[in-house]
Amino acid sequence: MSKEITAGILVIGDEILSGRTKDKNIGYIAECLTTVGINLSEARVVPDDETRIISALNEMRNNYTYVLTTGGIGPTHDDITADCVAKAFGVEISENDEAIKMLLERIPAADLNESRRRMARIPHGAKLVENKVSKAPGFQLGNVFVMAGVPSIMQAMLDVIITRMETGTKLLSCTIKTNIKEGDIAPILRAIQEENHSVTIGSYPFYNDTGFGANVVCRGKDASVIKKVCNEIVARLSSYGKLEIDEEIK
Amino acid sequence: MSKEITAGILVIGDEILSGRTKDKNIGYIAECLTTVGINLSEARVVPDDETRIISALNEMRNNYTYVLTTGGIGPTHDDITADCVAKAFGVEISENDEAIKMLLERIPAADLNESRRRMARIPHGAKLVENKVSKAPGFQLGNVFVMAGVPSIMQAMLDVIITRMETGTKLLSCTIKTNIKEGDIAPILRAIQEENHSVTIGSYPFYNDTGFGANVVCRGKDASVIKKVCNEIVARLSSYGKLEIDEEIK
Numbered sequence: 001m002s003k004e005i006t007a008g009i010l011v012i013g014d015e016i017l018s019g020r021t022k023d024k025n026i027g028y029i030a031e032c033l034t035t036v037g038i039n040l041s042e043a044r045v046v047p048d049d050e051t052r053i054i055s056a057l058n059e060m061r062n063n064y065t066y067v068l069t070t071g072g073i074g075p076t077h078d079d080i081t082a083d084c085v086a087k088a089f090g091v092e093i094s095e096n097d098e099a100i101k102m103l104l105e106r107i108p109a110a111d112l113n114e115s116r117r118r119m120a121r122i123p124h125g126a127k128l129v130e131n132k133v134s135k136a137p138g139f140q141l142g143n144v145f146v147m148a149g150v151p152s153i154m155q156a157m158l159d160v161i162i163t164r165m166e167t168g169t170k171l172l173s174c175t176i177k178t179n180i181k182e183g184d185i186a187p188i189l190r191a192i193q194e195e196n197h198s199v200t201i202g203s204y205p206f207y208n209d210t211g212f213g214a215n216v217v218c219r220g221k222d223a224s225v226i227k228k229v230c231n232e233i234v235a236r237l238s239s240y241g242k243l244e245i246d247e248e249i250k
Numbered sequence: 251m252s253k254e255i256t257a258g259i260l261v262i263g264d265e266i267l268s269g270r271t272k273d274k275n276i277g278y279i280a281e282c283l284t285t286v287g288i289n290l291s292e293a294r295v296v297p298d299d300e301t302r303i304i305s306a307l308n309e310m311r312n313n314y315t316y317v318l319t320t321g322g323i324g325p326t327h328d329d330i331t332a333d334c335v336a337k338a339f340g341v342e343i344s345e346n347d348e349a350i351k352m353l354l355e356r357i358p359a360a361d362l363n364e365s366r367r368r369m370a371r372i373p374h375g376a377k378l379v380e381n382k383v384s385k386a387p388g389f390q391l392g393n394v395f396v397m398a399g400v401p402s403i404m405q406a407m408l409d410v411i412i413t414r415m416e417t418g419t420k421l422l423s424c425t426i427k428t429n430i431k432e433g434d435i436a437p438i439l440r441a442i443q444e445e446n447h448s449v450t451i452g453s454y455p456f457y458n459d460t461g462f463g464a465n466v467v468c469r470g471k472d473a474s475v476i477k478k479v480c481n482e483i484v485a486r487l488s489s490y491g492k493l494e495i496d497e498e499i500k
Contacts, residue, residue, distance in 0.1 A: 015454050017290045018421070019281030020467060023273075026295065031269030040267045042302075043295040045276065048452075052292075075433040076453040077440035107433070115436030133457065150457050171268070183325040183357070186365030190327035202298075203326040204265050207383065207400050217270060 005168040008060040009043040012071040025070045037168030053084040071149030075115040086123035096122035106135035174249045176216040180241035199229045223249045255418040258310040259293040262321040275320045287418030303334040321399030325365040336373035346372035356385035424499045426466040430491035449479045473499045
């Protein structure tokens with residue numbers, strides 16, 4: 001069996017915890033990691049608080065192959081992520097020449113004031129992560145990748161980061177959408193799950209204008225085994241209601 | 251100073267970590283807690299894994315006044331939240347008569363099979379949380395509130411839960427939206443923050459078709475102090491660009 005590659009996401013920001021800003025990064029990163037076979041094991045949102053950030057970061061970087069952070073790398077007083085990462089790793093932080101050059105690609109030299117220069121403060125030993133949108137870079141230190149919180153900028157950084165990660169065997173999935181209620185088919189799903197350990201069967205109920213239903217999702221690394229399990233589910237549920245199965249396993 | 255009331259959210263579900271389902275509950279709960287003066291201190295997403303759920307739950311219930319969980323209380327084999335909560339508290343779990351009655355309000359007795367009865371398994375000592383949408387209840391054990399993951403059902407449960415919580419002094423906020431770049435005003439914001447400790451000033455950059463800008467948010471418990479700080483920010487930033495201030499502090 002190949003080594004499992006895991007990741008944790010650390011979202012840093014009072015604005016998410018106050019509900020003012022709705023996080024859009026966790027779902028985006030999750031989907032991206034799944035595509036490349038990295039198993040997202042945890043996502044955590046913490047406030048702009050040094051102690052909390054450092055403690056979460058140290059816990060997560062010990063537990064997972066990679067940690068991806070979002071938020072807190074701008075020019076204002078509440079942007080403390082880079083300093084926290086330096087402290088978590090016990091390294092110095094100072095202005096990075098290469099980062100200043102990146103900022104100058106976008107910002108006229110006369111506008112590169114002290115606040116903007118803060119965005120070039122990078123922990124020693126870190127490798128920069130370029131950013132095509134606003135130029136202010138993210139960075140990588142050890143197994144930690146530090147990204148912006150603004151989704152369009154985070155996404156540009158993630159495109160770069162993903163090329164630097166060791167990736168795994170892509171987790172494939174196939175969904176069977178049904179108007180059957182979970183409670184009618186739970187024993188069948190449980191039995192099929194118990195007979196097939198290399199495929200994970202998840203059942204996700206939904207509720208909308210047309211009533212209740214469920215998406216039954218089969219996940220695994222071998223398409224032929226997923227296909228077999230899906231066929232068995234469809235065969236055993238067909239008398240209970242309508243079933244729509246994904247055309248492709250992907 | 252009044253006691254601070256804190257909360258943590260524990261989102262339980264492989265489907266969120268795989269990116270298949272995008273979480274909509276954290277933002278909704280966050281906003282609701284802020285309105286009633288409860289300080290959301292952390293949100294965490296963990297997989298459908300007993301050890302991980304129990305460990306996160308025990309950590310969070312010790313750290314915060316309240317913990318709210320979402321997900322994993324349906325009738326299928328992957329719904330393990332209620333059992334995990336019982337284990338975390340070291341109590342028994344069994345079918346609860348009151349919960350069965352609630353299920354019977356929606357489900358005909360003939361359809362109340364073993365799987366559906368699973369939704370009535372409640373840890374001993376827990377108080378039920380009714381659910382107007384699908385009737386299957388959530389529950390409260392100690393300082394932990396267990397809710398469904400389907401947003402419409404979670405929201406119905408949250409309406410009930412919020413009435414059972416000790417609430418705090420509502421955190422008020424006022425936003426100044428500006429087309430000024432953060433990097434131009436960071437020193438001013440920092441200085442105003444340093445002079446005003448009872449108001450938290452957050453600066454949240456955005457990037458859209460019209461370019462960069464920032465939302466400067468002042469948060470605190472005293473509307474008159476927020477007003478004073480906002481007025482100072484507006485006065486000192488007015489020469490830098492366009493400023494739109496919330497009409498109301500709320």
